[in-house]
Amino acid sequence: MALAQALLDILACPEDKGPLYYVEDENLLYNPRLTRRYDIEGDIPVMLIDEATTVDDAEHARLMALVEERGLRTTFEA
Numbered sequence: 001m002a003l004a005q006a007l008l009d010i011l012a013c014p015e016d017k018g019p020l021y022y023v024e025d026e027n028l029l030y031n032p033r034l035t036r037r038y039d040i041e042g043d044i045p046v047m048l049i050d051e052a053t054t055v056d057d058a059e060h061a062r063l064m065a066l067v068e069e070r071g072l073r074t075t076f077e078a
Contacts, residue, residue, distance in 0.1 A: 001043050011075045013038075014047050019074030021067050029075070032067075035060045 002024050003011075013020055013031040020029040020038070027040040029047075036052045038045055046052075055063065066072070 003040065003043065003045070007045075008075045011045060011047070015049050015052075019076050019078050021063070021072050021074055023063065023066060023072065030063050030067075032060065032064060037063070 003022065008022055011020055011022075011029065012018060013034065013036070015036070016031065016033060018031065018033055020031050022029055029038040029040065029045055030036070031038075035055050037055055038047055038052050040046070
């Protein structure tokens with residue numbers, strides 16, 4: 001189940017307060033500025049800094065390619 005647009009409109013990275021990319025089919029929110037992903041478990045975004053995953057360069061490139069290919073927009077305009 002996809003996250004509601006009303007929720008996406010207000011979601012921000014808890015560390016830098018910036019927008020995130022929502023990759024629905026991979027159940028994650030991604031902050032390319034910090035190369036950090038936040039998983040979505042049971043339709044609930046886990047927005048705890050300590051539980052985020054910092055991705056390596058290859059994973060960052062893969063996620064940004066998905067963003068580009070799919071024309072994904074950030075959760076809000078910065």
